[in-house]
Amino acid sequence: MSDTVSLKPPRGLLRFFARLPIQLYKAKLGWLLGDRFLMLTHIGRKSGLPRYTVVEVVRHDHATGTYLIVSGFGDKSDWYRNICATPQVTVHVGRRHFAAIAERLEADEATTEFKDYARRHPTALKTLSRVLNYPWDGTEASYHKLAQLLPLIALRPQNT
Numbered sequence: 597m598s599d600t601v602s603l604k605p606p607r608g609l610l611r612f613f614a615r616l617p618i619q620l621y622k623a624k625l626g627w628l629l630g631d632r633f634l635m636l637t638h639i640g641r642k643s644g645l646p647r648y649t650v651v652e653v654v655r656h657d658h659a660t661g662t663y664l665i666v667s668g669f670g671d672k673s674d675w676y677r678n679i680c681a682t683p684q685v686t687v688h689v690g691r692r693h694f695a696a697i698a699e700r701l702e703a704d705e706a707t708t709e710f711k712d713y714a715r716r717h718p719t720a721l722k723t724l725s726r727v728l729n730y731p732w733d734g735t736e737a738s739y740h741k742l743a744q745l746l747p748l749i750a751l752r753p754q755n756t
Contacts, residue, residue, distance in 0.1 A: 617635070618648045618650055621635040622648075626688055627690040627691050629650070629690075631656065631690060632653055633650055633651065633652055634650070634651060634665070634689045635649070635687075636648070636649050636675065636679075636685055636688075636751070637685060638675055638679050638682065638685045638698075639678060639681075639684075640678055641680075641681035641682065647674070647678060651665045651668075652665065652668075653665060654666055654709060655709060660753075661694075661752075661753040662752050662753070663689070664709060664748060664749065664750055665749050666746050667747040667749065668746065670745055670746060676747055679698040679749065683699065684696075684698075685697070685751065687751050694753050694754075695754040696751040696752055696754055697751075697752050697754055698750070699750050699752060700747050700749055700750075701748045701749070701750055706743035706746075706747075707742075707743040709743075709748055710739050711739055714734075714739075722734075730742060730746070731745065
Protein backbone atom coordinates (compact mmCIF):
# COMPACT_ATOMS: atom_id res chain seq x y z
CA MET A 597 0.00 0.00 0.00
CA SER A 598 1.48 3.33 -1.08
CA ASP A 599 1.63 6.12 1.50
CA THR A 600 1.70 8.87 -1.12
CA VAL A 601 -1.30 9.38 -3.32
CA SER A 602 -1.99 12.13 -5.79
CA LEU A 603 -5.69 12.39 -6.50
CA LYS A 604 -6.29 14.76 -9.38
CA PRO A 605 -9.70 15.54 -10.85
CA PRO A 606 -9.99 14.78 -14.58
CA ARG A 607 -8.97 17.44 -17.09
CA GLY A 608 -9.53 17.96 -20.80
CA LEU A 609 -11.37 15.30 -22.74
CA LEU A 610 -11.73 13.02 -19.72
CA ARG A 611 -13.45 15.85 -17.81
CA PHE A 612 -15.78 16.41 -20.78
CA PHE A 613 -16.89 12.76 -20.76
CA ALA A 614 -17.15 12.68 -16.95
CA ARG A 615 -19.58 15.61 -17.10
CA LEU A 616 -21.84 14.19 -19.84
CA PRO A 617 -24.29 12.63 -17.34
CA ILE A 618 -25.15 16.16 -16.14
CA GLN A 619 -26.71 16.77 -19.55
CA LEU A 620 -28.91 13.69 -19.08
CA TYR A 621 -30.26 15.11 -15.84
CA LYS A 622 -30.78 18.56 -17.34
CA ALA A 623 -32.72 16.92 -20.20
CA LYS A 624 -34.92 15.15 -17.59
CA LEU A 625 -33.34 11.81 -18.53
CA GLY A 626 -31.49 11.16 -15.27
CA TRP A 627 -33.67 8.10 -14.71
CA LEU A 628 -31.59 6.39 -17.42
CA LEU A 629 -28.71 6.22 -14.93
CA GLY A 630 -30.84 4.36 -12.38
CA ASP A 631 -30.37 4.77 -8.65
CA ARG A 632 -26.61 4.11 -8.60
CA PHE A 633 -25.93 7.73 -9.58
CA LEU A 634 -27.31 11.10 -8.56
CA MET A 635 -26.82 14.69 -9.61
CA LEU A 636 -25.89 17.15 -6.93
CA THR A 637 -26.73 20.83 -7.33
CA HIS A 638 -24.49 22.91 -5.09
CA ILE A 639 -23.45 26.55 -4.81
CA GLY A 640 -20.05 27.69 -6.09
CA ARG A 641 -17.97 28.92 -3.16
CA LYS A 642 -16.49 31.78 -5.20
CA SER A 643 -19.20 32.55 -7.76
CA GLY A 644 -22.29 31.93 -5.66
CA LEU A 645 -23.84 30.30 -8.74
CA PRO A 646 -25.45 26.85 -8.99
CA ARG A 647 -22.98 24.11 -9.95
CA TYR A 648 -23.65 20.47 -10.87
CA THR A 649 -21.90 17.16 -10.50
CA VAL A 650 -22.98 13.54 -11.00
CA VAL A 651 -21.60 11.03 -8.50
CA GLU A 652 -22.02 7.37 -7.71
CA VAL A 653 -24.26 6.45 -4.78
CA VAL A 654 -22.31 4.45 -2.20
CA ARG A 655 -25.48 3.59 -0.28
CA HIS A 656 -29.07 4.77 0.07
CA ASP A 657 -30.70 4.46 3.48
CA HIS A 658 -34.35 4.00 2.54
CA ALA A 659 -35.55 4.51 6.12
CA THR A 660 -34.12 8.04 6.43
CA GLY A 661 -33.83 8.94 2.74
CA THR A 662 -30.11 9.66 3.23
CA TYR A 663 -27.73 9.08 0.33
CA LEU A 664 -24.03 8.43 0.84
CA ILE A 665 -21.60 9.62 -1.83
CA VAL A 666 -17.82 9.82 -2.02
CA SER A 667 -15.48 12.46 -3.35
CA GLY A 668 -13.44 10.13 -5.54
CA PHE A 669 -10.72 12.74 -6.05
CA GLY A 670 -10.40 13.60 -2.38
CA ASP A 671 -10.86 16.93 -0.68
CA LYS A 672 -9.52 18.92 -3.66
CA SER A 673 -12.62 18.34 -5.80
CA ASP A 674 -14.40 21.61 -6.52
CA TRP A 675 -17.81 20.17 -5.70
CA TYR A 676 -16.57 18.91 -2.34
CA ARG A 677 -15.02 22.28 -1.48
CA ASN A 678 -18.29 23.94 -2.52
CA ILE A 679 -20.45 21.81 -0.23
CA CYS A 680 -18.05 22.43 2.65
CA ALA A 681 -18.66 26.15 2.17
CA THR A 682 -22.43 25.79 1.60
CA PRO A 683 -23.80 22.40 2.73
CA GLN A 684 -27.36 23.13 1.51
CA VAL A 685 -27.72 21.17 -1.74
CA THR A 686 -30.34 19.71 -4.06
CA VAL A 687 -30.23 16.00 -4.83
CA HIS A 688 -31.59 14.68 -8.15
CA VAL A 689 -32.13 10.92 -8.31
CA GLY A 690 -33.96 9.46 -11.27
CA ARG A 691 -37.08 11.58 -11.75
CA ARG A 692 -37.19 13.16 -8.31
CA HIS A 693 -35.29 15.85 -6.45
CA PHE A 694 -35.16 17.15 -2.88
CA ALA A 695 -33.29 19.61 -0.67
CA ALA A 696 -30.61 18.10 1.57
CA ILE A 697 -27.78 18.98 3.91
CA ALA A 698 -24.34 17.57 3.05
CA GLU A 699 -22.25 16.33 5.96
CA ARG A 700 -18.89 14.52 5.93
CA LEU A 701 -18.87 11.27 7.90
CA GLU A 702 -16.27 10.73 10.61
CA ALA A 703 -13.40 8.39 9.70
CA ASP A 704 -14.68 5.42 11.75
CA GLU A 705 -18.15 5.56 10.19
CA ALA A 706 -16.65 6.06 6.72
CA THR A 707 -14.38 3.03 7.25
CA THR A 708 -17.43 0.90 8.07
CA GLU A 709 -19.26 2.20 4.97
CA PHE A 710 -16.28 1.45 2.70
CA LYS A 711 -16.16 -2.10 4.06
CA ASP A 712 -19.87 -2.52 3.38
CA TYR A 713 -19.47 -1.09 -0.13
CA ALA A 714 -16.62 -3.55 -0.85
CA ARG A 715 -18.82 -6.42 0.38
CA ARG A 716 -21.75 -5.37 -1.84
CA HIS A 717 -19.59 -4.53 -4.88
CA PRO A 718 -16.59 -6.87 -4.58
CA THR A 719 -14.80 -5.85 -7.77
CA ALA A 720 -15.69 -2.14 -7.88
CA LEU A 721 -13.43 -0.93 -5.07
CA LYS A 722 -10.60 -3.19 -6.18
CA THR A 723 -10.79 -1.89 -9.76
CA LEU A 724 -11.13 1.76 -8.74
CA SER A 725 -8.24 1.53 -6.30
CA ARG A 726 -6.02 0.18 -9.05
CA VAL A 727 -7.13 2.62 -11.76
CA LEU A 728 -7.04 5.71 -9.54
CA ASN A 729 -4.06 4.61 -7.42
CA TYR A 730 -5.96 4.50 -4.13
CA PRO A 731 -4.07 3.06 -1.15
CA TRP A 732 -6.38 0.06 -0.71
CA ASP A 733 -5.44 -3.60 -0.49
CA GLY A 734 -8.33 -4.97 1.58
CA THR A 735 -6.60 -4.72 4.96
CA GLU A 736 -8.11 -2.90 7.94
CA ALA A 737 -5.39 -0.24 7.70
CA SER A 738 -6.12 0.37 4.02
CA TYR A 739 -9.85 0.84 4.69
CA HIS A 740 -9.00 3.39 7.36
CA LYS A 741 -6.53 5.19 5.06
CA LEU A 742 -9.16 5.28 2.32
CA ALA A 743 -11.69 6.79 4.73
CA GLN A 744 -9.22 9.55 5.58
CA LEU A 745 -8.27 10.20 1.96
CA LEU A 746 -11.72 10.11 0.31
CA PRO A 747 -14.44 12.17 1.98
CA LEU A 748 -17.64 10.18 2.40
CA ILE A 749 -20.63 12.51 2.41
CA ALA A 750 -24.13 11.95 3.82
CA LEU A 751 -26.87 13.83 1.97
CA ARG A 752 -29.62 14.11 4.55
CA PRO A 753 -33.03 15.28 3.32
CA GLN A 754 -34.15 18.58 4.81
CA ASN A 755 -37.45 18.81 6.57
CA THR A 756 -39.55 21.25 4.57
